[in-house]
Amino acid sequence: MNPLISFTFDRDTEEMCATLTDFAEQRLGAPERFDAADFRRRWLLAGRQGVTGTCVPDEFGGSGLDAVTATALMEALGRGCRDTGFAFSVAAHLYACLMPVVEFGTTEQKKRWLPALASGERIAAHGITEPEAGSDALSLRTRAVRDGDGYVLTGAKCFTTNAPVADVFLVQAVTDPAGGYFGVTSFLVEAGTPGLTVGRPYDKVGLRGSPMADVHLDGVFVPADQVLGAEGGGAAVFTSSMRWERTCLFAAYLGAMKRLLDSTVAYVKEREQFGTPIGSFQAVSHRIVDMTLRYESARLMLFRAAVGLDEGSHDEVGPALAKLAVSEAAVQLGLDAVQLRGGLGIVDGEAETFLRDALPSRIFSGTNEIQKNNIARAMGLGRAPHRRRASR
Structure with a gap:
């Protein structure tokens, strides 16, 4: 399965994603205020669905999935779970904590820590x-x-x-x-x-x-x-965890972006001004096209980075580019969704919630400015060493 070639997933993966999205919509709704007991209840539910251990080897309690499939499932979780913070926590647990143990832990450490963490019985930070x-x-x-x-x-x-x-x-x-x-x-x-x-x-x-x-x-x-x-x-260990996090974690944002994009398209088809749906106005339709372009482009870059993880690549540029693309697209998509809703966009609702959740994405996992520095350095554009002027 290579999304760079087919742009689609096999039937089993599509079915897993659809099942997870439905499950998240029905079972992972968040309370109005954060509640630790309810958080752990939902965490256990997600664990029973295999979400908290997707790419942990099955011998240590996980599902043993490859990075591309795990990324697709994280995207499905983000699409179905309106609590993007919860999806973010699951991804941080899995990619910043469990995968380092998978890659660097001894057999004894893996046996001791991974089964309960992969099943959702325990949570990592x-x-x-x-x-x-x-x-x-x-x-x-x-x-x-x-x-x-x-x-x-x-x-x-x-x-x-x-x-x-x-x-x-x-x-x-x-x-x-x-x-x-x-x-x-x-x-x-x-x-x-x-x-x-x-x-x-x-x-x-x-x-x-x-x-x-x-x-x-x-x-x-x-x-x-x-x-x-x-x-x-x-x-x-940290560098490896960031390769996973900058790729797979951001798939949750892709799912949330698609959910918001779909609802925005539906809104502009229904909302009428001057006797016609606002989606027929060029200013609105072009903005929707731009939102779609950003989402689709970012998605391709992220799955390309996931392929690199499966191939054992130690490249840091691909994940950094993916992180940049998804986070910048998410913030702009949130701004666009708010703008298209007008006054409704700035009251409590889907668009403003998504925008607030998107803003931190440009900061965590290494700020976007740091990502650009790392990419430029990999391209040979880093700061040149200071050279002394020859004495005369």
Whole structure:
């Protein structure tokens, strides 16, 4: 199955996607205010549908799907689940936490952690961002000091998705301050470990259905067997997780974009002004065409990046381009949908909710400005080294 060639999926995948969309529409509706118990109830339902472990190998409790199929299912989830924050949380759990364990974990770690995480019984959170380490993600202040048969972690994380409900944290910490890229190590830390505390959930402008909070590490002892990958290999773990996240996670936005695009088309066909549907006005119809163009173009780029994941590519440009395309298209599509609804677009409803949920997409998983820097550097357009002027 290669969407770059056929532009369609096989029957089994189409049926899985349709089933998941219907399930999400009927069972994953969000309460008016975030409720942790209800969140976990819906999480378990999603887990029973296989959503929380799509690309985890079946021997460790997942569905063993390839990246393209998992991306298609995430798109279906985003289309059916009107709580984009919930879909975002599921994707962050799967791609930023579980896939690093799949790729870098020992057999013992995979057996210990993955089955309950893939089934939806447990929830994972990835702690990387810090108050002084956002775009400069690896300039961390969280330290991990060797202590006998383990490490002691001290520091703080912020903007940690799923932190208020997480059962396990994938934490990045510095083990060698002079080691640069090779000075960071990844740790799997269970919630409830002495010294680990979670702050109050953020009150956010968008993605309100996704709980986020600060995480504080005050002398947290982590046994050595909970190091993910080798000591000093944390940057490689993080880079791999971002390839997955910048591709598959953003498929949830594709699904939400398609839902909003369809409803906007239906609206402009029904809404009449001056005795005619507004969709017949060129200014409106051309805007709809532009929305469709952005959505379809972004979708192709994202599935192209998913193909790269399946092929084992370590290319970072494809996922970065996909992240750029989807996030920018989502924000503009949200603005267009609001504009076409006129006054209805700025009151509580589908369009304004989508726009609020789309705004963070240009920031998380590496800001769009950082993505452009990374792409330019890969093209050989990075800042040239300073050359001394020859003395005379």
